[in-house]
Amino acid sequence: MTAQQPDYPRGSAPARLPLHSPRCMGCGPDNPAGLRMRAFRDGDEVNADVVFDEHHVGAPGLAHGGAVAAACDDLLGFALFVAETAAVTRSLSIEYLAPVPLHETHRITARIQAQDARRLNIAATGAGPDGTVRFTAEAVFIVVSLQHFLRHGDPDGVWRLLDRLTDGNADEALRTAAELPEHPQPGTEEGGWSS
Numbered sequence: 001m002t003a004q005q006p007d008y009p010r011g012s013a014p015a016r017l018p019l020h021s022p023r024c025m026g027c028g029p030d031n032p033a034g035l036r037m038r039a040f041r042d043g044d045e046v047n048a049d050v051v052f053d054e055h056h057v058g059a060p061g062l063a064h065g066g067a068v069a070a071a072c073d074d075l076l077g078f079a080l081f082v083a084e085t086a087a088v089t090r091s092l093s094i095e096y097l098a099p100v101p102l103h104e105t106h107r108i109t110a111r112i113q114a115q116d117a118r119r120l121n122i123a124a125t126g127a128g129p130d131g132t133v134r135f136t137a138e139a140v141f142i143v144v145s146l147q148h149f150l151r152h153g154d155p156d157g158v159w160r161l162l163d164r165l166t167d168g169n170a171d172e173a174l175r176t177a178a179e180l181p182e183h184p185q186p187g188t189e190e191g192g193w194s195s
């Protein structure tokens, strides 16, 4: 059985956020073992529903703690659309408050708590179908420029992501990024998605 996340089932017209990549373990629809989360922005919050399945088992019938952490990390990454900056997880702390059964829908909601220079503190809660919070997450993300992803990752994949984020203007964005330092100062021109 494969995880297939529901369309946004509650609330009023939040905006769907773009995938990190089609095979992203958190939000990629083309990753058969992934979590297939669909992330939405609702004001200053982002949220996604996740249903853990047989790909994500820890104890029989329950989600693996690492899968829960992965879901949180991915959604915390979507909060960067609120901050309008690229950043990567430096530390991630999960509180497992209650078991997380497979095949139940969990709503994860994340919000930026603070930003200090390159540090972003981002927090999330994960609630079961009855609204009870079963896990929480706190993370420090560090702002990086596009150079971080170009230098350490797959430049073609970065280009495709950028192309989606810039409505087909990735060439210009990458040309500009090539001239930027890897570690930007937030609030400067090179600190944002368009850099």
Ligand SMILES: CCCCCCCCCCCCCC(=O)SCCNC(=O)CCNC(=O)[C@H](O)C(C)(C)COP(=O)(O)OP(=O)(O)OC[C@H]1O[C@@H](n2cnc3c(N)ncnc32)[C@H](O)[C@@H]1OP(=O)(O)O
Pocket (backbone or CB within 6 Å): 020, 073, 074, 077, 078, 086, 087, 088, 089, 090, 091, 117, 118, 119, 140, 142, 144, 146, 149, 158, 161, 162, 183
């Ligand atoms: C097209 C765009 C692509 C976008 C793709 C998005 C995909 C998203 C996918 C989403 C998936 C989900 C997301 C993922 O899974 S992201 C994937 C998992 N994360 C990573 O791979 C990150 C790997 N780590 C690094 O690359 C470096 O360590 C980074 C870049 C993070 C920092 O190395 P760098 O050498 O640059 O910096 P620094 O070490 O001098 O530190 C910098 C500053 O930070 C402060 N500091 C450090 N640690 C902490 C801490 N724990 N609490 C508080 N503060 C801390 C530190 O004091 C300093 O402050 P200051 O002294 O400057 O004031």
